[in-house]
Every structure is written in structure tokens, then in C-alpha cells.
Amino acid sequence: MSKVLKLNPLYMEKIWGYEKWILSTHKNGISFVDSDQRNLLECIGRELPILIKEIKANNNLSVQVHPSDDYANKYENDFGKTECWYVLDADKDATLICGLKDGVTKEDFKNALECSNVEGLLKRINVKVGDMIYIPAGTVHAVEGGIKILEIQQCSDVTYRIYDWGRDREVHIDKALDVINFNSDVNYGRIENFTRLESPYFIVEKLIIDGEYIDHCGDNYCVYICLNGSGTITMEKNGNAISISELDTIYISQNIGCKINGSIEVLKVVDKITLN
Structure with a gap:
């Protein structure tokens, strides 16, 4: 789900x-x-x-x-x-x-x-x-x-x-x-x-966003952690928006597209080894 x-x-x-x-x-x-x-x-x-x-x-x-x-x-x-x-x-x-x-x-x-x-x-x-x-x-x-x-x-x-x-x-x-x-x-x-x-276990990326950023979690879940600024994460399928600000953390399960809007710096963490 x-x-x-x-x-x-x-x-x-x-x-x-x-x-x-x-x-x-x-x-x-x-x-x-x-x-x-x-x-x-x-x-x-x-x-x-x-x-x-x-x-x-x-x-x-x-x-x-x-x-x-x-x-x-x-x-x-x-x-x-x-x-x-x-x-x-x-x-x-x-x-x-x-x-x-x-x-x-x-x-x-x-x-x-x-x-x-x-x-x-x-x-x-x-x-x-x-x-x-x-x-x-x-x-x-x-x-x-x-x-x-x-x-x-x-x-x-x-x-x-x-x-x-x-x-x-x-x-x-x-x-x-x-x-x-x-x-x-x-x-x-x-x-x-x-x-x-x-690493063999996870990928960590720093994203600096000023405006709009479109992303998609693939086969493994991902996590966004807000470092600075504020904005929203909007889900592709239902249009639901979640506000994010400093050190807010959002978990997104597999195969979900999203759009990040705002002036914001985030870490994106992607799992590389999904447990069954």
C-alpha cells in the first residue's frame, strides 16, 4: 500500500x-x-x-x-x-x-x-x-x-x-x-x-531547490529531510500536499511520484536493500 x-x-x-x-x-x-x-x-x-x-x-x-x-x-x-x-x-x-x-x-x-x-x-x-x-x-x-x-x-x-x-x-x-x-x-x-x-546500503543526495523539483521514488522507498528553508511536497496521484520546514522528515514508499515546491535544501535518502 x-x-x-x-x-x-x-x-x-x-x-x-x-x-x-x-x-x-x-x-x-x-x-x-x-x-x-x-x-x-x-x-x-x-x-x-x-x-x-x-x-x-x-x-x-x-x-x-x-x-x-x-x-x-x-x-x-x-x-x-x-x-x-x-x-x-x-x-x-x-x-x-x-x-x-x-x-x-x-x-x-x-x-x-x-x-x-x-x-x-x-x-x-x-x-x-x-x-x-x-x-x-x-x-x-x-x-x-x-x-x-x-x-x-x-x-x-x-x-x-x-x-x-x-x-x-x-x-x-x-x-x-x-x-x-x-x-x-x-x-x-x-x-x-x-x-x-x-554506499552498498543507501544513497544520500543533497538537493537545493528554488522553485519546483519533480521526483519519483523507484523500487525502494525514499526519505526527504529538510535542512533549510520551507516548502511543500505534493503527491503526483492524489494532489495531497505536505508542508515541510527545517528538520521535518517525510517517508515515501515505493513507486510514488512527487513535486517539491519552495526555496528549500533537503537530503534525499534512498534505500538500496529492501527487506522482505
Whole structure:
């Protein structure tokens, strides 16, 4: 059944800030539809293979890594987690941790963990509003304080915490060492002059619209997230119009045409692997 839904997030307070699960059918947190807070999973009748969050970091998140599908399926009864971050807001000189310094081996990293000297092996990058950072499974990473991002990821909630800045929380060193990719040739990090990212799991495009834009979701559903401005999304078949403004999120099921009007900047997210 065709669906066009305006979403409401599930809010989660964290010790470092907050998360809003904007689009989620995961068992650990399901987002809502419209002002009446209907359950998204019940509305669409199936799980979605991607999950989208807004993350606000007042302080550093833990240094962590996510497993691949094979490892997560075997040990966690969940999917792996490849993700990307679109920077919505960032303090001056804000940084993120994305990967390890060149040449770091598994033995180097294990020794650094045992000596509480892991910070010296982490690769930091400066970020600003509008940057896109690609984090495939196996990449060591952390969002640092003073940053707000949109995170587009596989529908998974598996995280292996490596280092937590002195906070007394559980770490998962053995599993982390199993899944970290120490190959420096792996493609990850900032996408310069971002307009489009295609991963094995999702496509993310930035659209800047001034006037009218006609689009069509193909065999897989798509999601529009308003970054700036305001406008309307009008459905091709019935002419129904939905207003959108900053951080509004619209889910559109397969094979639906639409027209976006306004002065507006959006992220369009397209699922590449539809779950049956």
C-alpha cells in the first residue's frame, strides 16, 4: 500500500547530549508518525533496512566501532552498521574522530589500549556545517562535543565501545579488535564538496531547490529531510500536499511520484536493500 508519512522522532537523552531517532523501525526504538504519535512500524507493516538519527553532542561520544553484517549476524542477532554523518551545526574548530593514523596495526592498537595511550593513534578531522563523513563498518570513530549531525545508517544498534574518556561505562575491546579494519586503503572520511554519497546500503543526495523539483521514488522507498528553508511536497496521484520546514522528515514508499515546491535544501535518502 502506498504511504506518504510525516515523521516524528523518538527522543533519547544521553550522558553526552541526545539522540532523536527520526526514522526507525528497530526493536530498540521505533519512531512515530504525525502529531498523533502513531507507531511507524505498525503504519508501514515492515521493517526498514536504514535508520536515521539526529545526534547532538555536548560532550564527546565514546570512541567506538561497528561490525559488518556477517559478524553482527553471527554474534549479535542484528545487522552490521555502515553509516554517514551530515554536519548540521558545529562549533568553531570542531573536530570528529574518523579512523586511525596511517600505519597503525592491530598490535599497535592493542598495546595502546593496554597502556591507556589510545588517543595518540586516533585520526581527527576538522568539520563544518554541510560536511558529509562516510563511516563504513570497521572504522574507528567518535562524534566530539559541540557538533550536531544527521546520521544515516543501517538499521542496527550494535556498537563496540573502545574508549570512553574516563567515564565508567562498559567497553568491548575483544569484539572491537575483531572487527576494526586496519587497512589504510579503505574508503572512509570526509566527502569533499558533498552532493551525493552511494554506499552498498543507501544513497544520500543533497538537493537545493528554488522553485519546483519533480521526483519519483523507484523500487525502494525514499526519505526527504529538510535542512533549510520551507516548502511543500505534493503527491503526483492524489494532489495531497505536505508542508515541510527545517528538520521535518517525510517517508515515501515505493513507486510514488512527487513535486517539491519552495526555496528549500533537503537530503534525499534512498534505500538500496529492501527487506522482505
